[in-house]
Every structure is written in C-alpha cells, then in structure tokens.
C-alpha cells in the first residue's frame with residue numbers, strides 16, 4: 001500500500017487553471033465516490049481551497065494509482081492531460097506526509113502561517129469521514145495533520161500576527177491607491193467608497209481589515225440579505241449598509257473599490273455588464289473568489305482596474321521575509337510529527353505477518369494438543385484438560401512475545417521488511433502471504 005498526493009496549488013498553477021479544478025462542498029461526495037470507483041484506490045480525501053486542489057490517497061500500486069487520480073482530475077476539469085500535467089505535483093510516501101504537514105501548518109500557503117488552511121484541512125477530514133471515503137490510514141494521517149497545524153501555531157510564533165488572503169487584499173487596495181496617486185507610502189482607505197460582495201468567512205475578514213485600515217464604512221451585498229445583516233451586526237462600530245446582490249450595478253456605478261468574495265461558480269461581474277453602466281468614477285475591483293467572481297475579460301476595459309487572487313503575491317512577498325525565520329522553527333516540529341505518523345504506519349506493515357505467525361503456531365498447538373489428549377484417554381478429567389490447554393497457550397504466547405514486539409518496534413522500513421521476510425521464510429508463511 002502506498003500513500004500519494006496529486007494536486008496543484010498557487011505555486012504550480014495560475015488561477016485560471018485552479019478554478020477549473022475547484023470542488024465545491026456540495027459535490028465533494030460525488031467526486032470522492034468517483035475516485036473510489038478505481039480498483040487502485042483504497043482510501044481518498046480531497047483538499048479544495050482557493051489556492052489548491054490536492055487529492056490524498058492510499059493506493060495499491062503507486063504508478064497505476066496516480067494515473068487513476070490524474071484521469072479523474074482531467075475529466076473533472078475538462079483539461080486534457082497535456083494541458084493539466086505541467087501544473088500537477090505528485091508526492092509519494094514520506095514526501096506526501098511531509099507535504100500535508102507543511103500545508104496544515106500554513107508553510108505552503110501564499111500567506112505564510114495563515115490560519116484558514118487549518119480549518120480547510122479539518123474540513124477535508126470531516127468530509128472524508130462523512131462520505132466514508134477514508135480508512136484507518138488517511139484518517140490517522142489527517143488527524144495528525146490537524147493536530148500538527150494546531151501545535152505549530154501554539155508552540156511557535158508563526159500564527160502570531162499572520163495575515164490572511166483578505167488582509168492581503170485590503171493591503172493591495174491600499175498599495176494600488178497609493179500608486180495611482182503617485183505616493184510611496186501606504187494610504188488609508190478613508191477616501192474610498194467601498195463595497196464588499198459576499199457575506200461569508202472571507203468577507204468577514206475583509207470587513208475586519210477594512211475597518212482597521214481607516215475605511216469609513218462599506219456597502220455589503222449578498223444573495224441572502226439576512227446573512228449580510230448577521231455579519232454587519234458583529235461590527236457595531238463600523239458603518240455597514242446591507243444590500244441584496246440585485247443592487248450590484250448600483251454599487252458598481254457609485255463605488256470606487258469593490259471586493260468580491262463569493263462562492264459563486266460563475267463570474268458575477270464581466271466586461272459586458274460593466275460596459276452597460278453609466279459610470280463617471282474610476283473603479284478598482286479586487287476579487288478573492290476561486291472560481292473567480294470577476295471575468296478575465298474585464299481586464300480589456302480601460303477605465304476599470306481589476307485584480308484577482310494571484311495578484312496578491314505583490315503585497316504578500318513584502319511581508320514574507322520576517323515570517324520565513326518563524327517558518328524554520330516550525331519545520332522541526334513538522335519533521336517530528338511526520339516521523340511519528342510514518343512509524344505508526346510502518347508498524348502496521350507487520351500486522352499481516354504477525355497474524356499469520358499466530359495462526360500457524362495456533363494450528364500446531366491445537367493439533368498437538370488433540371493428539372496428546374486422545375493418547376491420555378478418558379481418565380483425563382475436564383479440569384486437567386483445561387490446565388494442559390492453558391499451558392499450551394501460555395507457551396505459544398511467551399514464544400511470540402519477543403518477536404512480535406520487535407517486529408512492531410520503531411525501525412527503518414528496510415530493516416522491518418527484512419525482519420518480516422525472515423520470519424515468513426523461517427516459519428514457512430510465504431505461501432500464505434500471497435494474498436496479503
């Protein structure tokens with residue numbers, strides 16, 4: 001059995017490719033089911049976020065298993081293999097485990113140490129359990145990744161003061177405002193008329209950061225008005241006007257800065273929509289949705305400035321140097337956690353051989369016991385029979401204790417496999433291990 005992860009992230013694929021692979025929560029069950037239809041796949045779980053789509057899997061054969069996952073990704077995205085493959089990464093065994101630990105800790109994130117990724121790894125674990133697509137190995141791996149993510153944030157300073165995609169988006173707005181006015185310093189957003197489209201987790205963070213960056217208030221648009229109102233109620237000291245999404249055109253006419261962060265699977269703003277509006281002001285759009293909420297054709301319009309999640313790199317890289325040192329502290333913990341998982345997993349490798357060894361000795365014991373008992377004849381009382389039976393079991397258990405403990409003990413994979421091979425050979429278990 002083999003652990004592999006196949007996926008892509010902001011490091012390997014631009015947003016126009018990532019958005020084709022993103023899997024919404026409501027279709028996660030169907031995707032997991034489809035992957036499990038492959039006879040190669042024993043366990044599977046999917047991490048789908050704005051910056052990555054990663055499929056963690058336990059497969060029978062590494063090459064065939066990874067091919068099955070790639071076929072799924074190609075059919076799901078509609079991208080032929082030759083277009084998709086250059087963006088995919090594949091990690092196997094120890095590398096796959098180490099990668100997940102880094103992801104959960106936020107070390108592979110666009111914004112180093114950001115906190116949202118840990119919730120997303122928790123969600124991957126929950127969905128895998130709910131849809132019963134995982135077995136004991138991935139369950140253990142993902143549970144350990146979640147606890148590693150928590151540990152890194154509590155035992156290092158990586159999580160302290162970490163920025164998020166939303167705070168980076170607000171910072172990008174400040175930077176672009178300053179650049180448009182020819183200023184070197186970051187500017188507050190008090191002069192901007194701001195709208196936020198969407199009222200989910202990311203919009204909440206956007207509003208927090210807008211408030212802290214001197215913005216005077218926002219118009220909050222959402223498909224469901226009550227959700228926007230609930231969000232607004234959590235910011236009693238900030239002026240938030242809640243509107244239905246139907247009023248978007250009005251905002252696009254009157255606002256100078258519009259953030260979009262909805263989970264819509266199609267763009268909600270495109271060039272044709274904007275061209276039809278009679279606008280007199282400049283308009284800056286910042287879209288953190290993946291799939292994108294703002295169509296790429298908006299970049300053709302000369303009077304609109306539009307940015308997507310990949311453009312955040314510009315502000316993120318300014319903050320990263322200081323965080324890199326903190327990331328190095330976390331690496332030590334990640335190594336330890338990865339090793340603990342691998343030791344546990346390796347020790348499972350011994351289980352089938354140990355079971356065969358027990359079964360083989362048990363069969364010898366019961367056969368020899370029957371022979372002995374039949375030789376003793378009817379004079380042997382039931383109580384005496386029990387004593388002899390217990391004696392024979394006790395001897396077998398004592399003989400097995402040391403080899404079983406040694407086979408399960410932490411050791412290198414090569415050493416364990418060699419020890420298992422010798423036990424199988426010495427006790428002639430090999431013929432019975434074929435179906436293992």
Ligand SMILES: NC(=O)c1ccc[n+]([C@@H]2O[C@H](COP(=O)([O-])OP(=O)(O)OC[C@H]3O[C@@H](n4cnc5c(N)ncnc54)[C@H](OP(=O)(O)O)[C@@H]3O)[C@@H](O)[C@H]2O)c1
Nearest residue numbers: 050116165198199200201202223224261262263264289290
């Ligand atoms: N979570 C993260 O860490 C993260 C990071 C970066 C970017 N993003 C991206 O940001 C976006 C929002 O993420 P989130 O975590 O804030 O999501 P969320 O908490 O689930 O909120 C989803 C929001 O999208 C709206 N929405 C869903 N489908 C819609 C549709 N068809 N048309 C219009 N509005 C729709 C919802 O409106 P209702 O209230 O009416 O349902 C809600 O306001 C996603 O594209 C995500 O990929 C997320």
